[in-house]
Amino acid sequence: MAVPKKRTSKSKSRKANWRRKALFVSKKSLSLAKSLINSKSTTFIHNKNLDYYELTEVK
Template sequence: MAVPKKRTSKSKKKIRKSIWLNKTNEIALKALSLAKSILTNRSKSFYYGINNELGNNLPKSISNNQE
């Protein structure tokens, strides 16, 4: 027969939630930093296409999809 487990304390819930939130904040900061580097043409991991119609700031993969 299944027996319910003991209830998790509020402090343990807060600790687990804060760890989860810190991880998500770190991922969001990395994504924002990458987006900024792409927009300022400082990213070395993307190829940029030269297309006068769409502008020079768009990555090559995006400019090909919108034509």
């Protein structure tokens, strides 16, 4: 005879949602980092010249 499954508690479902969101954000940031390394980024604007950062340092 078929028995219905037990209900997932709110804390477990919240934790699962938090982990799912964290996984999505980590994948997105890793993808952006890879595209920056390969110089194929079209959506992230950054200055590749490191001299700019050395000149603007506070001494």
